Amino acid sequence: MLRDASASDVVCFANIDAAATAFPWSRTQYEQSLRDHQCRVLTVDGAIVGFLVYTVGIDEAELLNVVVSPEHQRRGYGRRLVEDFIGINRGGAERLFLEVRDSNDSAIRLYQSLGFFQCGTRKGYYPAEQGREDARVMVYEY
Numbered sequence: 001m002l003r004d005a006s007a008s009d010v011v012c013f014a015n016i017d018a019a020a021t022a023f024p025w026s027r028t029q030y031e032q033s034l035r036d037h038q039c040r041v042l043t044v045d046g047a048i049v050g051f052l053v054y055t056v057g058i059d060e061a062e063l064l065n066v067v068v069s070p071e072h073q074r075r076g077y078g079r080r081l082v083e084d085f086i087g088i089n090r091g092g093a094e095r096l097f098l099e100v101r102d103s104n105d106s107a108i109r110l111y112q113s114l115g116f117f118q119c120g121t122r123k124g125y126y127p128a129e130q131g132r133e134d135a136r137v138m139v140y141e142y
């Protein structure tokens, strides 16, 4: 089931992110996102398996993060979350943006398979194990 997030989901978001990524957002960042951004949650049998954070601007929306818990990955949940994001903003936004680590092949494949394409690069945008890593900027045009 897909639904909007509530304050009680924040701890779960931080735990899933810490398990799934090398550079997770903090609990404080998720609390801030709940206040300032839109957060969608995917549950299966009542348990949170993934979530997506986005922000809406004039004519566009930006995907800020999408995470599926490691034990639930490769079952189509990431795709469902991003499809939900595309669907929610249809009619409101003309295009969607996101940034993704250049090395994040699984996420890039997911986005490409849904129609996102690269429209730019942000040099050294992310911290990395050694130094910095570029971000790939991707866009989806309705």
Ligand SMILES: CC(C)(COP(=O)(O)OP(=O)(O)OC[C@H]1O[C@@H](n2cnc3c(N)ncnc32)[C@H](O)[C@@H]1OP(=O)(O)O)[C@@H](O)C(=O)NCCC(=O)NCCS
Pocket (backbone or CB within 6 Å): 020, 021, 065, 066, 067, 068, 069, 072, 073, 074, 075, 076, 077, 078, 079, 080, 099, 100, 101, 104, 105, 106, 107, 109, 110, 111, 113
């Ligand atoms: C990126 C992420 C959200 C994908 O979630 P997921 O539920 O595993 O993805 P899905 O099962 O819906 O897969 C959809 C498509 O993504 C691609 N994909 C996902 N995981 C992949 C992997 N490990 N290797 C290659 N392709 C992969 C495939 O194209 C896949 O389609 P297919 O299964 O038909 O081949 C998940 O890997 C994740 O949480 N990663 C850590 C957080 C992260 O990096 N988020 C992106 C921030 S920009």
